[in-house]
Amino acid sequence: MKQEMINFIEKYKDDLFNLNKFLYNNPEKSYAEFNSYNYICDLLEKYNFNIEKNFLDLKTSFYAYKGNNHPKICFLCEYDSIPDEGHITGHNLLTTTSVAAALALSSIIEKIGGSVVIIGCPGEYLGGTKSVMVKQGVFDSIDIVLTAHPDVVTSESGSSSAIIPLSIKFLGHNGLSFLNKGAYTSLDGVLLTFNILNSLLKGFPKDVEVNSILSKGGFTPLLLPIESEAKFYIRSKEMDVARIVESKLREIAIYVSKLIRVQNSISLYEPENEELITNRSLNRLFSHNLKETGIINIDGPRDIYSGLSLGIVSKNVPSIQPFFSIINNESIQYGTKDFANATMTDYAFKEAMKTALALAFTGYDIISKENLLAEVKNEFYKK
Numbered sequence: 001m002k003q004e005m006i007n008f009i010e011k012y013k014d015d016l017f018n019l020n021k022f023l024y025n026n027p028e029k030s031y032a033e034f035n036s037y038n039y040i041c042d043l044l045e046k047y048n049f050n051i052e053k054n055f056l057d058l059k060t061s062f063y064a065y066k067g068n069n070h071p072k073i074c075f076l077c078e079y080d081s082i083p084d085e086g087h088i089t090g091h092n093l094l095t096t097t098s099v100a101a102a103l104a105l106s107s108i109i110e111k112i113g114g115s116v117v118i119i120g121c122p123g124e125y126l127g128g129t130k131s132v133m134v135k136q137g138v139f140d141s142i143d144i145v146l147t148a149h150p151d152v153v154t155s156e157s158g159s160s161s162a163i164i165p166l167s168i169k170f171l172g173h174n175g176l177s178f179l180n181k182g183a184y185t186s187l188d189g190v191l192l193t194f195n196i197l198n199s200l201l202k203g204f205p206k207d208v209e210v211n212s213i214l215s216k217g218g219f220t221p222l223l224l225p226i227e228s229e230a231k232f233y234i235r236s237k238e239m240d241v242a243r244i245v246e247s248k249l250r251e252i253a254i255y256v257s258k259l260i261r262v263q264n265s266i267s268l269y270e271p272e273n274e275e276l277i278t279n280r281s282l283n284r285l286f287s288h289n290l291k292e293t294g295i296i297n298i299d300g301p302r303d304i305y306s307g308l309s310l311g312i313v314s315k316n317v318p319s320i321q322p323f324f325s326i327i328n329n330e331s332i333q334y335g336t337k338d339f340a341n342a343t344m345t346d347y348a349f350k351e352a353m354k355t356a357l358a359l360a361f362t363g364y365d366i367i368s369k370e371n372l373l374a375e376v377k378n379e380f381y382k383k
Contacts, residue, residue, distance in 0.1 A: 001108050001111070001112065001364055001368075002292075002357075002364065004107060004108055005104040005105065005107060005357060005360050005361070005364070006357060008103070008104055008107040009100060009103075009104050009353055009356065009357060012103065013353065015043060016096055016099065016100045016103075016349075016353070017349055019039065019043060019095070019096050019099060020092055020093055020096040020343065020344070020349060020352075021344065022035075022036075022039050023036055023039070023079055023087065023091070023092035023095060023096070024086070024092045024340070024343060026039075027081035027082075027085075027086040027087055027092075028079075028080060028081060029080060029082075030080040030122065030123040030124065030125045030126040031058075031059070031060060031080070031122055031123040031126065032060070032080075033060045033079050033080050033122050034059070034060060036079040036095075037059075037060040037061075037062065037079070037120060037122070040062070040077065040079065040099065040120060041053060041062055041064070041120075043099065044062075044064045044099070044102075044118065047103055047106065048066070049064040049065065049066055049102075049106065049118070050064065050065055050066065051063070051064040052064075055120070056129075056132065056133065056136055056138070058122060058129055058132070059122075060122040060123075061119075061120050061121065061122050062119070062120040063117070063119050063138070064102075064117070064118045064120075065115055065116065065117045065118070066106040066109050066116050067106075067109045067110070067113070067114055067115030068115060069113050069114055069115055070114060070115070070141075070143060071114045071115075071143040071144070071366055071367050071373055072115045072116075072117055072141060072142050072143050073105060073114065073115070073116050073143065073144055073146065073363035073366060073367065074117040074118070074119065074139070074142045074144065074145045074146070074317075075098040075099075075101050075102045075116070075117070075118045075119075075145075075146055075147060075359065076098060076118070076119055076121055076130075076145065076147045076310070077094070077095040077098045077099065077118065077120045077121060078091045078094055078095060078121050078122075078124040078128070079091050079092070079095045079120070079122070080122060080123055080125055080126075082125060085337065086337065086340045087340045088335050088336055088337060088339055088340045089150075089334070089335055089339075090149070090150030090151075090326065090340070090343050091124065092343055093150045093326065093343040093352050094148070094149055094150055096349075096352060096356075097148055097150075097324075097352045097353075097355055097356045097359070098118060098147060098148075098356075098359075099118065100352070100353060100356035100357075101146070101356040101357070101359035101360045101363070102116050102117075102118040102360075104356060104357060105360040105363045105364060108364070112364065112367050112368055113367060114367035116363065117142065119133070119138070121309070124309060126270065127270040127271030127273075128271065128309035129309075130309040130310060130312060130313050131271045133313075134312050134313060134316050139313055139316050139317045140316070142317050143317070143318075143366065143373060144279075144282060144317065144318045144319070144373075144376060145310070145313055145314075145317050145318070145319040145320075146282070146286070146320060146359045146362060146363065147310065147319075147320075147321050147359075148321065148323070148324055148355045148356075148358075148359060149321055149322075149323050149324070150323075150324060150343060150348070150352070151323035151324065151325060151326070151334055152325055152327050152330075152332060152333065152334050152339070153299055153302075153323060153325050154290075154297060154298050154322075154323060154324050154325045155298065155299035155300065155302035155322065155323045156278075156283050156286075156287055156298060156299065156300055156301045156302065156320075156322050157276070157278040157282075157283050157286075157301060157302070157320035157322045157323075158276070158278055158300075158301035158302040158303040158304065159237070159275055159276050159278060159301075159303045159304075160273070160275055160276040160303070160304050160305075160306060160307055160308040160310075160311055161235045161236065161237065161273065161275060161304070161306060161307050162235070162236050162237065162238055162239035162241075162242045162272075162273060162274055162275040162307070162311070163233060163234065163235050163242070163272065163307035164232075164233075164234040164239075164242050164243070164245075164272050165231070165232070165233055165234075165268055165269050165270040165271075165272070166231070166232045166234060166246060166249055166250075166266065166267075166268060166269075167229060167230070167231050167232075167266070167267050167268070167269040168190070168193060168229065168230050168232070168249065168253045168264060168265075168266050169186075169216075169227060169228070169229045169230075169264060169265045169266075170186040170187075170188075170189030170190055170227070170228050170229075170253075170256075170257065170263065170264050171186055171226065171227055171262060171264070171265070172184065172185045172186035172187075172188075172189070172226060172227075172228075172262045172263075184260035184261065184262055185228070186226060186227055186228035186262055187228045188260055188262070189228060189253075189256050189257065189260060189262045189264065190214060190228045190229070190230045192259075192260065193230055193249075193252055193253060193256050194230065196252050196255075196256070197210065197212070197249065197252060200248060200252075204244075205236070205241050205244065207236055207237045207238075207241065208234065208235070208236045208242065208244075208245050209233075209234075209235045209236070210232055210233070210234055210235070210245060210249075211232065211233040211235070212230055212231065212232045214228070214229075214230055215231045216228055216229035231269060232249060234246055234249070235307075236275075237275060238275055239272075239274050239275055250266055253266055271309070272312075273307025273308060273309060273312075274311035274314070274315055275311050276308050276310055276311045276314050276319075276321065277311070277314040277315055277319070277383060278301060278314070278319070278320055278321075279314075279318040279319060279320055279376055279379055280379060281318075281372070281375045281376045282319075282320045282362065282376055283301065283322070285362050285365055285366075285372065286320060286322060286358055286359070286362045287322075289357075289358040289359075289361035289362050289365070290324075290354070290355065290358040292358070292361065293354040293355070293357045293358050293361070294354055295324065295351065295354050295355070295358070302323060308321065317380075318376045318377065318379070318380040324351055324352070324354075324355040325351065326342055326343060326345075326347070326348035326352065327339070327342050327347075327348070328347050329342075
């Protein structure tokens with residue numbers, strides 16, 4: 001069966017190369033990935049996938065599948081880019097890899113049973129749609145989720161940061177500052193919040209980091225700002241710990257509001273990121289299959305500083321997100337235009353196809369060997 005998947009990718013690799021090229025040449029900002037979305041859907045329809053477009057009323061999201069039984073193997077696509085920068089984090093090649101894996105597994109799905117699912121997840125740079133999908137129960141019937149991210153190193157899936165993006169606004173009275181010398185302002189509320197937070201930081205758990213900026217208010221000394229806003233990034237290894245800090249910040253804002261008698265409002269300005277919980281059994285199986293495709297040098301589990309929208313998915317279904325190197329020039333750095341250009345090289349495409357086959361092989365192993373799925377799920381439920 002694995003040889004059949006290898007033959008399939010080799011036979012139809014031009015379609016996959018053209019997909020990568022199209023996405024690279026047509027970068028689109030978050031939640032406006034209309035050309036990318038249409039191209040991917042057209043390609044999946046060509047290979048007889050059933051597709052629900054505008055999935056969950058998200059205009060550039062899709063849910064495509066082949067098969068009707070369990071186990072259900074799910075691959076994820078992300079295809080937005082950064083305005084004026086292009087695909088500097090390789091979402092074009094990430095999506096191409098996921099599509100290739102889904103197509104390869106779909107080529108044998110009728111012979112082995114089970115189902116292959118591929119979901120389009122727009123808006124990754126603005127927090128993504130995975131949290132919405134989790135809340136809507138999209139992953140409740142999925143058995144495993146697999147995705148692989150282009151990078152400058154090849155490594156196993158590890159963990160990511162839990163992040164809470166909190167906005168605290170204070171509302172005061174506007175007017176000329178020299179006519180309101182005795183009044184507390186909305187800016188006073190933000191500055192006092194910063195000062196109290198700085199005093200309390202030493203009592204927070206050691207692995208917590210709080211980054212903050214004044215995002216609104218105080219642009220001129222002549223006029224009092226009617227509204228001032230502070231934005232906070234609360235970052236931790238575990239969401240439960242980040243929640244403790246979030247509650248403290250909320251208490252500070254309420255206290256400040258009462259103390260100087262200015263109104264406040266508190267909200268999330270982006271979706272939260274749960275920490276990624278890597279399924280080690282899946283990790284081990286994928287790494288074995290990656291070596292089988294010819295990628296031998298694999299670093300151990302990689303813990304990344306940034307947040308991942310996959311984190312919330314990993315708490316609902318066994319998941320992994322390993323990384324695969326697409327460069328043979330060590331001077332190229334991730335997140336640069338050089339990296340974006342590297343996604344279009346023959347070397348990068350070959351590595352992506354090897355990775356796609358390893359993902360498809362992992363799906364095949366889970367479907368064909370009940371003991372492997374049981375091992376994966378036993379680990380998941382213990383965690």
